[in-house]
Amino acid sequence: MTTATTFTELALIQPLLARLTELEYQQPTPIQAQVIPSVLAGRDVIAGANTGSGKTAAFALPLLQDLYTQKHSAKSHNSKGNYVSGLILVPTRELAKQVADSIKSYAVHYNGAIKTVAVFGGVSANTQMLALRGGTDILVATPGRLLDLISSNAIKLNKVKTLVLDEADRMLSLGFTEELSD
Template sequence: MTTVTTPTNFTELGLIAPLLARLTELNYKVPTPIQAQTIPRVLTGYDVIAGANTGSGKTAAFALPLLQHLHVEKSASHVGNEKGNYVTRLVLVPTRELAKQVADNIKSYSVHFNGAIKTLAIFGGVSINRQMQTLSGGADILVATPGRLLDLISNNAVKLDRVKTLVLDEADRMLSLGFADEIAELLALMPKKKQVLLFSATFPDQVTSFTQGLLNNPIEIQLQSADASTLVQRVFTVNKGQKTAVLEHLIKQYQWRQALIFVNSKNSCNHLADKLFKRGITAEVFHGDKAQGARSRVLDGFKNGELDVVIATDIAARGLDIAKLPVVINFDLPRSPADYMHRVGRSGRAGEVGLAISLIDHEDYHHFKVIEKKNKIWLEREQIEGFEADAALADFVEKPVARPAGHGKKKAK
């Protein structure tokens, strides 16, 4: 683990003038801890494993040094200006929405390079022919989902044999069983000598073992905190079959500006939206069966404040940055303890105060205890006046000998 003195400004990180000017325009005043510890190491060429809470500024931590490296290369004897459908910096992400978001952020940081750096987002759900056309001439930075990237490679639309830096964003998901084969196939097409950067909010043991052969003497920077001071986590016990009524009560009583509600399946999204509509609450759904255009409209509407309630599967749990989102609600518990932290991290981002609520009935108790154990947290079980759970539910609560203070009262009114 590496620690350094936290710089008081971005100039101390060694960033060049065009990037510093843009950061000033974006009102970036002081580097976040992950930016302060990561950017200088990436600039000097180290492989990095970086772990930090969601909303901590991980995208800028890798995007800014990538842009600086490219600018230096392009300024020196046309290095980095090769013709052809090559990519020199590759960022792999698990979802379409994250690909677009990361690429948009990189483009925003690079505005003072006057179009000299070409950044593209590549993902499924849209025309591959159009993406093949945009890749003509290659790209300096390609942000891609693995499946669509492999499709483009099979069509000779892009080549990876000149990749100098590989970034795995949401690395725990990228190196899980769902993506491991695709990642291995892509790695075989890249040079063995390259800089590798891994960023995530969580690093399960199986991911850590996978990275041993992927990185060269990496610097490890771990800044995760399960008890972020800006995020309040609460757990309400309810009787089976009462979750929808409790959800209606919470939304109407607290009248949050916006709420993101997580369920575990596409059908559950639609079913819950229908039930809320009958109770006078309009909610949009966000899941993998929606066309990419429809997903983009929901996400853009939510980010712009045009939508109040969105019900989503875990495709919304990774990396999406929704400014000042007041509350995240786990209507269904996530199957993976790591996904719990990604879900709740949609609120309380970038120093904003946030709230994460989980609704659990007796069938959820044991699984929530696993979530707590894996994430090293313990939350007081609370009840809502008028919706008290049966006393028998207390049998499922095993309180530790000592627990953190300040987790709220047992009954919410």
């Protein structure tokens, strides 16, 4: 298998390529070159890489491309209700904010077509519930807050197409084993 040396070779769509150019991303990192084609091909992926290696882009770019393509296809239908299409679980509120901000930045040329919401403890759940009204395309959540929102019927996960466990090892070491098994 040949490893891509440009983002164009990864078969990303133009809005994402334009944004990567604006962000001055020169070429895919090894984790991006390995993960993006597999995710775009619909394969399940387990990957690990060091902090700062481009993991967020490795899972976010194909997720954004898939959602954008779905929304612009003839088969697309918008579900009513508090549904989620892509779920990203992270161990901390800081990482939830960072991942959501990165996704929003990558999707800037989507002109608001993709809704991304971050939910985490330490702040009012009511504000986060309001942000989830009508559903969201991508939900970035800590395990505890996700369970709170599920138990209060604020979100429904039966439409989730993509699940990402970001820093799963850290979630386990922080004691989220029970929450992840729920």
